[in-house]
Amino acid sequence: MEAMRGGRIRAWMALVAFAAVVSITLLPLPASAGETLAGVRARKVLRCGVSEGLIGFSFKDPAGQWTGLDADFCRAVAAAVDKQVKVQFVPLFASARFPALEAGEIDLLCRNTTWTLGREAFLGVQFAGVLLYDGQGFMVPRKSKVRRIKDLKGTTICVLKGSTSEPNLADYFGVRGWKYKPLILESVTEARDALVSGGCQAYTSDEIQLASARTHVPDGTRRFVILPDLISKEPLGPVVRRDDEEWFTLVKWVLFALIQAEELGITRENVRALEDTSTDPAMKRFLGKTGGFGKALGVDNDWTVRLVERVGNYGQMFERNLGRDSVLKLDRGLNRLWTQGGLMYAPPFR
């Protein structure tokens, strides 16, 4: 009798357990999985997809050190996760970047990638914000008579295969009924060499990419000029997979933290001192002394201190990699803080 009752209880318990398991499968799971942050923390390595080599964005110098705005952003995210987290840079050519991200080969894509509706609507990815406002421009030999885009009618124009530049060019010239011959090339190097050798009369790409390409040519700044007209908006930003809300939120706020640090006057050099001495409530909140925002994001409260200490604030990153302290010597333009006439703006840290 006892054995029979035991059997009954076991059977019902098994059924209840089974029903619980099955009912979970029939319900939708929340999107925020949090796997990426846990994975980065466990292996102490952030796998960051970058370009194969583009000065100003991500470029491996002769000492084997990756430099550039994208490379520094990867470092900032790694620092936000944990002091011990290192960055493993994964060089990717353009067509491999989204497959690599979606397959989970990389945790973060920071490869001068334009934020577009199509990419967010069709792919399982999200852009965490705008790291750099750029636009598509044209580079021509200074000795040519081309001074404006309309002077390029009937010429051969070099453009990168698979980039957003290719359809932008077709749209811009097509809508105006201007004839041109596209020379579609696989890599930045090929496009640059084609322009240098006269294979095409102009090379079109994102303006900063053009400036970067020019630095690889001897006496490039003197021999080649970037036209003043832009034909597209190219907001470039870091990209993550769509299925991990926790990771998306962290990456997004790392970007905001870099901007906010500049706005608050916090630099790589003074961040530790300010952490100990500042009495400004906004500064204390930002540096994790109050508020407990780090914990809520899944990291330690001093995450902002760590990332500024590692790469500086947004302004420092820009000037070092693209601006006056770099070989590109670019003006900040739209990438100034909103308080200085630019578009860089961080929501409140409260």
Add this chain to the structure above:
Amino acid sequence: MNDVQTIITLAVFAGVILAIAFNLIDMVLAALLGVSILIVTGSVDQQDILNAVRAGGGALALLFGGMVVARTLKPTGLFENISTRFLLLTRGSGKRFLLGIVALVAPICAFLPNATVVILVAPIVISAAVALETDFVGPVVLTAIISNSAGLLTLVGDPATFIVGSSIGMTFAQYLKRMSLGGLASVLTIIPILPLVMGKVWRVHRDLPADLRAKPIERRGFCALSLMILAVMVMLFLFGEDLPTRIVPPAVAIIVASLALLVIYGFKVEPLERVLQDVDWKTLVFIFCLFCLVEEFTKTGIMKPLARNLFAWFGVSLLPVALVMLAGVALASTFLANIPVVAAVVLLTKGYFVVAELMPEIALGARYTDWPLWSLPVFAGLMFGGTLGGNATLIGASANIVGAGICAAEGRPVSFATFLRYGLPITACQLAVSAVYVLSLSLLLGR
């Protein structure tokens, strides 16, 4: 997952497979111990368990529903009745018996979930085999293998086929036009091999008693209601997803199991507890453990660089990619549950097309279905590999494990090696035929 955890996971996975393959320990215990080791080493977390539940819950629900419905029908004598009729059709010939299994199972499995069909058909096969005085293990294994292979006959025949087909926007009719012939060839390939792999059964000939008649159905009212429930199950499997409230097959199985238990309870045929005790919990636990292990295996990330590697190895030559897909996915599906394998590989395959710049980057999106015909051979390789690879081993498909569980319940446990003896030669022949089909598709539709 850090490097140490990756190594531990791969070692545990290999250990579990080897322990089962060499019959060192009960396979459920091996799988449970494997999962336990991964929990202790911190490789498995709550999210992994949820992912495993999400991946395997559907299959478990289908099996549970099938087991309850089959058990509900048992007291009616329906299985014995159909079995006797089936036996009469064989006229005592083992050859007709095996061919009859192919003819019975293949059309049903073209539309209904494989493992559920095995649960319903296996008792009939076992009764007939016993009456023919031959071993029933081979015929039950054949039932499982046919059920898996027949999944290729239609788009909805197997979850793996459906995952791949729907991801490239293929309709039911398009599948019939372009893929079903290959599925049919895979099923028919089995027939000439039967005398070789199941020679003893093939050569059996018994004189059936002259007065052999199907026993009448007992408890006719109860049986009629149970059959109505079975009919509801079939109809919902076929049309449930078209209803205003979409009812997916796993949900159908749970609903139907509940109705079956209600009928048992209402007719007071036997206590519900006895029906529930007879559910093959051991098989369900084993399958769930396998899904947990597969979840950890995929987390190691060893498949992640597939898209870039395929491009590095083969460039834009699609035929070698299609054949590697067929062989590679078949090999993976031999030891892993094919649903998560195929779901992971289909995304990587799309990644290959984008990396190779054969397709625009938006083709990676789940909603992108505008795939050109010339890409079909690669996806066909994936479908055939994923579906047929599971035929080789005991743990390759849920239907195999269920079939083995039913044999064990009848006193004839099926070892890994026993299943392999039947499954491996059949799978090898089927993959060879599939390769020819993929090659033909490539020649007809290639770029």
